[in-house]
Amino acid sequence: MDVTTILETLNPAQQEAVVSDRKHLLVLAGAGSGKTRVLVHRITWKVQVENIAPHAILAVTFTNKAAREMRERIDRLLGFSLKGMWVGTFHGLAHRLLKLHWRDAELDENFQILDSDDQLRFIKRIMKNLNLDEQRWPPRQAQWWINAQKDEGIRASHIQSTDDPYIKTMLDVYREYEVTCKRSGVIDFAELLLRSLELWRQNSAVLSHYQQRFKHVLVDEFQDTNAVQYAWLRVLAGKLGEVTAVGDDDQSIYGWRGAKVENIRNFQVHFEETHLVRLEQNYRSTSNILRAANAVIQRNAGRLGKKLWTDAGDGEAVALYAAHNEHDEARYITDRINNWLSDGNRRDEIAILYRSNRISRVLEGALLQADIPFRVYGGQRFYERIEIKNTLAYLRLIVDRCNDSAYERVVNFPPRGIGDRTLESIRQEARKQDSSLWEAALAMTSGGRLSGRASNAVEGFAELINSMSEDLTDATLANFAETAIQKSGLKDFYRREKGEVGLSRVENLEELVAACRNFYPDEEERSELLQFLDQVSLDAGDRRVEDGEDAVQLMTLHSAKGLEFPLVFMVALEENIFPSKMSLDEPGRLEEERRLAYVGITRAKKKLFISYAENRSMYGAGSGSYNPISRFIREIPAGVLEEVRLRSAITRPTSLGSRGLQSDEGEGTGFYLGQQVNHQVYGEGVILNFEGNGPRARVHVKFAGVGMKILILSSARLSPT
DNA sequence: AAGGCAAATGTTTTT
DNA sequence: CATTTGCCTT
Numbered sequence: 001m002d003v004t005t006i007l008e009t010l011n012p013a014q015q016e017a018v019v020s021d022r023k024h025l026l027v028l029a030g031a032g033s034g035k036t037r038v039l040v041h042r043i044t045w046k047v048q049v050e051n052i053a054p055h056a057i058l059a060v061t062f063t064n065k066a067a068r069e070m071r072e073r074i075d076r077l078l079g080f081s082l083k084g085m086w087v088g089t090f091h092g093l094a095h096r097l098l099k100l101h102w103r104d105a106e107l108d109e110n111f112q113i114l115d116s117d118d119q120l121r122f123i124k125r126i127m128k129n130l131n132l133d134e135q136r137w138p139p140r141q142a143q144w145w146i147n148a149q150k151d152e153g154i155r156a157s158h159i160q161s162t163d164d165p166y167i168k169t170m171l172d173v174y175r176e177y178e179v180t181c182k183r184s185g186v187i188d189f190a191e192l193l194l195r196s197l198e199l200w201r202q203n204s205a206v207l208s209h210y211q212q213r214f215k216h217v218l219v220d221e222f223q224d225t226n227a228v229q230y231a232w233l234r235v236l237a238g239k240l241g242e243v244t245a246v247g248d249d250d251q252s253i254y255g256w257r258g259a260k261v262e263n264i265r266n267f268q269v270h271f272e273e274t275h276l277v278r279l280e281q282n283y284r285s286t287s288n289i290l291r292a293a294n295a296v297i298q299r300n301a302g303r304l305g306k307k308l309w310t311d312a313g314d315g316e317a318v319a320l321y322a323a324h325n326e327h328d329e330a331r332y333i334t335d336r337i338n339n340w341l342s343d344g345n346r347r348d349e350i351a352i353l354y355r356s357n358r359i360s361r362v363l364e365g366a367l368l369q370a371d372i373p374f375r376v377y378g379g380q381r382f383y384e385r386i387e388i389k390n391t392l393a394y395l396r397l398i399v400d401r402c403n404d405s406a407y408e409r410v411v412n413f414p415p416r417g418i419g420d421r422t423l424e425s426i427r428q429e430a431r432k433q434d435s436s437l438w439e440a441a442l443a444m445t446s447g448g449r450l451s452g453r454a455s456n457a458v459e460g461f462a463e464l465i466n467s468m469s470e471d472l473t474d475a476t477l478a479n480f481a482e483t484a485i486q487k488s489g490l491k492d493f494y495r496r497e498k499g500e501v502g503l504s505r506v507e508n509l510e511e512l513v514a515a516c517r518n519f520y521p522d523e524e525e526r527s528e529l530l531q532f533l534d535q536v537s538l539d540a541g542d543r544r545v546e547d548g549e550d551a552v553q554l555m556t557l558h559s560a561k562g563l564e565f566p567l568v569f570m571v572a573l574e575e576n577i578f579p580s581k582m583s584l585d586e587p588g589r590l591e592e593e594r595r596l597a598y599v600g601i602t603r604a605k606k607k608l609f610i611s612y613a614e615n616r617s618m619y620g621a622g623s624g625s626y627n628p629i630s631r632f633i634r635e636i637p638a639g640v641l642e643e644v645r646l647r648s649a650i651t652r653p654t655s656l657g658s659r660g661l662q663s664d665e666g667e668g669t670g671f672y673l674g675q676q677v678n679h680q681v682y683g684e685g686v687i688l689n690f691e692g693n694g695p696r697a698r699v700h701v702k703f704a705g706v707g708m709k710i711l712i713l714s715s716a717r718l719s720p721t
Numbered sequence: 722a723a724g725g726c727a728a729a730t731g732t733t734t735t736t
Numbered sequence: 737c738a739t740t741t742g743c744c745t746t
Contacts (some may be wrong), residue, residue, distance in 0.1 A: 063735045091736045115736085189736045205730065224735075257734065356732050361737085378734080412722090419722045558733050580732055596733080619731075619737050 003562075005076075006045050010037070013279050014166060018042045022275035026222075026267050027246040030308045031293070031602035032284030032564065035246050036066070040073045043085075046216060055084035058214040062221050064089055064539045066562070070220070084215070090229050091189060093540050094196040098187075101206055105199045108185035110400050110530075113537035117384065118405045119143060119188050126176045139167055145170045146177060150190035152224045153197065167300070178366060183434070184404045193228045200235050210239045222247030222267070226258040231407035234270065243271055249304050250297050251599050253558060255592050265304060279598045282308045284564050284605050286315025288640040292608070293601040296635045300591045308487030308602075309578055312386035317642035318601075320633065321611040325624065326359075326572075330366035333569050336609060337372055337552060340567055349374060350552045351565040353600050355578035358619075359571060360554050367552065377555040382541030386513055387494060387505040394488045395481065396533060398469045411437075414493040417457040422450065426458070438462070464488070477528045478517040485509050515541070557600045570597075573612040573630035597632040610636075677718040679702060679711070684721060 007015050014034060017027045018041045025042075029035030043059060046052040061067045067088050086093060095113070098105050114122065123146070124139045149159070156174040159167070166367060181187060187195060200207040218239055222245040225233070247266055252261040256529070282290055290308045297303070323329035339352060352363055360376055367374045382388060390413060392408045393406040400406075410417040430440035444450050445459045449695050464487065471483050485491045494505040521531045553565070557578075572578060578597070583589035601608060610633060617624035633641075671677065671687055676683055685703035699713050711718070 061735090066735085088735065113736090116734090192736080221735085254735075256732085358731075415723070417722070421722090540736075556733060559735090561735090577732095582732060593733095616738090635727080 001031055003049055006048065010034075010041065011281055012283065013277055014041070017277040017279070018045050020275045020277065023242050023273040024267075025242075025244040025277065026264070026271075027244070027277050027279060028264075028304055028306055029248055029279040031247055031248065031251060031599070032282045033279035033308070034283060035248075035279065036070065036220070038279065038708060039220055039244070039246050040070060040077060043074055044077045051566065052216060053084070054078075056213060056215045057218070058086040058093070058216070060088065060090055060093055060233075061088060061219040062224055063562075064092070065077065066220060082108070086275065089538070090225075090232070091192050094192040094232075095534070095538060097190065097196045097199065097210075099197055101203075104203050104206055105453070107187070107195070107196055110185065112179065112186045112396065112400070112405070113192070113534075114186040114405065115384070115537065116143070116361040117389070118186075121405070121408070122180060122184075123137075123173060123177060125714060126173055126180060130172060130666050132169065132173070137173075140417065142170055142173045143425045146174050147188075147190050148258060148679045149174065150188075150194050151228060153194060153228045153231060159394060183502070184436075185402065186405060190228070193232060197228055197232045197235065200232075207235065207238075209240060210236060214241060216242050216244070218244040218246070220246055223249050223252035223261055224254050224259045225263045227260060230260065230263045237271075245271075248306075250300070250306065250595055251561065253561065253592060253596050253599060255588070256374055265302070278306055280306055280308055282310045282602075285310065285602060286312050286606060288315050288317055289601060289604050289608050290319050291640045292636045293598050295637050295640075296594060296601065296632055297598040299635055300594055307693040315342045316607050317608045318640050319607070320641050320643045321337050321609065322629075322643070322645065323611055323613040325615045326362045327366070328611045329571060329611050330362050332611065333363065333571070333609070334366050334370040334372060336569070337367075337567075338370065341372075345566070347550045347552045349566040350399050350569075351560065351563070351567070351603065352552065352554045352569045352571060353557050353560050353603065354571050355557060355580060355596070357556060359577070363554060363571070372552055373550065374552040374554055375549070377553060378559045382508070382511075383504075383536050384540060385508055387490065387508055390490055391481070391485055391488070391509060392533065392536060394465075394468065394484050394490075395529065397438075397465055398472065398484070399527075399530060399533065401438040401465070401603055404430075404437045407437045409577070410488070411458075411461055414489040416461060416489075417453065418461065419454075422454040425450070472529065476517075477519060477532060478513050480529070482513050485513070516594055557596045561599050564603055564605055565686050566604075566606045566684065567609075568607070569611065569712075570600045571611050572616070573633050574616065574627035575630055576625075576627045577616070578630055578632070594632065594635075655681065671713075671718065671720070676721045678721050679703065679716060679718055 007018065010018060010435055014037065017025060017038045020042075025178075027035065029038065036160070039059070043057060047054055047059065059070060061070060071082060074087070086096075087497045088096070098107060098111070099702055102109050102111065106465050107437070120139060120143050123143050124134075127134065127137065127139055127142065149155075156171060156178055159171055159174075161168060161171060181191070196233050214236060217233060219233060222248070233243065245264070247264050249261050251263045252259060252264070255261065259476070268276065285293075287310055290310055291426065294307055321329070321332050323332060333352065333365075337347075340350065352360075354360060354363075357378060364374065364376060383392070390410055393409040396403045396406040397410065408423070411423065426437055426441045426444060429444055430437050433440065433443070435443075442462065445455050445462075448455070450458060468484055468487055471487075472480055475483070491506065491509060494502050494509065497505065516532065519528070519532050519535070521528045523531055576584070579590055579593035583593045612629055612633065676684065677687060679701070681702070682703040685701040687699055687701055699711050699716065699718070701711060701718070
């Protein structure tokens, strides 16, 4: 392959990025500007033109899907397989490292990955043992806290104990959690990253091996890196490694999970001699859509700055629909969808995007009613389903009897007469002799220390696992899984379960067998089953691209990142919903919400519909709440917006107000959102929300010191400050 | 130990 | 409203 083939399909900015020979490279790639393309072509360039060995390249992404895609595209462009190039997710690569250096990393050889579900179970157990009140200290919160620490690279031992009861309690749980994980030979997602970072930091021989090897490090979606991932990259790059980072600070939407936009903003500070390239030409959307996106994101402070443009024409205006309520909104959407379809378009070109999953419910109902096939993404993923996890637990136990979380999950599932009391005594024994549950159970049954019935049941379980284990020899993975599902009693259990739920569970079990059949191991030494289990822990089995069925796609704005659709509906653009109520006080979080709006708008290729409901019921039928129109709608210039009104405004004047789209006003009140006001009793505050209208209109005001108050506007006698 | 009923509880989620 | 959770009964 010659130079021109790599470059000819690229625009000048893309070419500049691909051939850059400064030490480091930061590519600020706007939505739809061809970032993956640049990454793939740059790798090809290095191999084909600069004669860099594939062996010396490490490319890292966040999702398995992105990693797969990158691998395929490099393969295709390069014309030969990756040959020792490391391409994978942060977690996948970290896992690989830890597998190779398990001894140096002080891990069990067969360490297992703890998914967030199992992690929560662990933490619940620990908190129970510590006699912590679940009401006062919700385990989810502890899980959140621990993960947040780990994402920052903070170990329990790094934290100073304080008098603060919250920190004290969390720290106790964290400490105990570390011990439990170690004893059980499991590591959680955050631990994969942190442990591999520590491995490098503490073991210079291992580190220098990888520094010698990976002279070229490339990172996708750089704006989503957290503190540990960033440190990981810096350590690996060392003084000599060359780093290419591709990302978009405007699309950083995972701050709440520890991602640091600062990482991309500071890149040029920490990585000297950086060449900065902006990709601003967008190949996805019409001008009108981009104008809307640019105008919204422009409101954020501290951006690296970037303005998308396109060769494409203006296209249609962005449509805005003010719905009476969520049902009206849903009906409007199904009507538009039917129009689109009757023009001969496909359903899978359509996406409906929302801030939070609960919004989808009414839409699902409407689509069902309108007979429009759809698929809701997000929510449960394949390998997270309970029936799948149970099956996998059997498989894990067969591979490793000492896997306590697997043991706990299935000792008594399907029910076989091993209750809480029995299990608790086994747990105690395990803790006493510092062994696995399996070993403790064995000791107790052979020592006759369990009642006859319990003893028989526990023994029976052990025999079951042992006998399943024998089936492993010379069966194919799929056949083995099938027998396991059979013998464990899972199949019978779910078959007997009534309703559609049971049916779909049996189907999922069959699908798992199919997944086994389609699995191709890539290592020689380790057994197929071991490799399968590892892959499954790291890949949730997101089946988004599934069978290419022609269905409308419903998903959250978060899960829409990276996707594009000719026709996009952004729904429920109301204050407190989008932007979400939780993000309203902190400016940083509000900016993240705005980025989310930017992500949403830029998903649309041809036509974007935005809608909001003047009244939205929280759950089901209640009277519902009046949320003001989302500020993000106001931030879209009037020129690209076209307000659709199907009926005359009877119930409520449009929240846009007579002064048009630019106003930030709570209609007819004389006040506006975010305004500083004074109250005779509460003092100074800021207006966060309007509710209702007419004489009953109320305002939500957050007062300094006093907190949030809801006041009747007509009697509160607020004055502007 | 297992099943049934009332009460609690509801952002976003790459791995 | 709809789903999950924990308590209570058998």
